[in-house]
Amino acid sequence: MYKIVLLFLFFSLNFVVGQGFQSEFRANYRMTYILDSLTRKAKVEDFKLFFNRNQSYFLSDKSILSDFYEVKGEVLDMKQLQSKRTLFLDRISYDATKKDFSVYLNEGKTYYKYKQNAELIWNITNETKTINNIVCKKATTAAFGRKWIAYFSTDYTFPFGPFKINGLPGLIVSVEDDRKTIRFVLDEIEKHHKFIQIPSNVKAVSKEQYFKLYDNLVFNLSILNHVAFVEDPSFKQKLINSVMERKRMMNNFPMDLDMKSIME
Structure with missing residues (x-):
């Protein structure tokens, strides 16, 4: 089992306490997605949506795990690191009264928005469909290039x-793009009366700047200069190859x- 001494993680693990809202419900969604259109092999990841009547906050389960995990230079095994790795770093808050959203990216101790x-x-x-014993109505839209x-x-x-x-005039139970590369399905909804913290003291950037930061955070290999591979130095090259292969496959994403379109 490979072990590495972490001086810095591939993604951020510090949570900035700040503003937020009192949630009433928590919805659990499972996303099925296809990175590589050539193999069409599906992957899955779980997400949480916290909300009340006016606000919501959406993020990956792996981001939630990272909020409670701090790295202080200790030795971790590779499986532990990979278990917390996600391509979906966005944290999205939505204000239903203003009909706008804010998207947050955590880079070290700095949040960008x-x-x-x-x-x-x-x-x-008028088309209906029953999904997980919930009767639903169909709706379509075009947004975010899909x-x-x-x-x-x-x-x-x-x-x-x-x-x-x-x-929509009701909670979304299922949504997918017309190319069937991304699909979210509601697994469970439950009452959840807790205060949801949303990052504050953030640095506002343009959407273009945000995407460039995102791309750099996920795929910038210079981070490996801060990692010492204890058991097998050659594993660094294997990791580089893995990252580059992942970037090659992201022809359907983000x-x-x-x-x-910005990054091409």
Whole structure:
């Protein structure tokens, strides 16, 4: 088993305590996604959506784990590091009254944020579908470089959903892009009366600047200069190859294709 001495992690593990809201519910979503269009092999990752009547906060389960984990130079094994690694670093807060969202990126002890209007134009149909024993209505929209097909439930009258997909007259139970490379499905919804902290003291940047920071954080290999490989120095090259292969496969990503157009 490979072990490395961590002077810095590949993604950020410090949580900035700040503003937030009192949640009423927590929705658990599972995302199925395809990185490589050639193999069409699906991967999965779990996400949480915390919300009340007016606000929501969406992030990966792995980001939640990282909030409670601090690295202070100790030795960790590679499996432990990889278990916390995610390609989905965004933390997204949505304000239903203002119909806008803020997207946060944690880089070390600094949070960056860009803000965007989120009033999507939905076409709601009469088509219905039962998903996980919930009767849903179908709606479609185009946003973030993709066409989306969503199913929402008016049994839960909250205008929220996963990622940046919001604004329907009911909680989104399922949503996928028309190319079937990304799909979120609601696994569970439960009451959750807790204060949800949202990063404060953040640095506001443009969407373009944010995406460049994001790309650098995920794929900048200079971070390996700060890592000492204890048992097998050659493992560094293996890790570099793995990162480059992951970047090659991201021809369908990110979820917001504006990033792809900026980075190309």
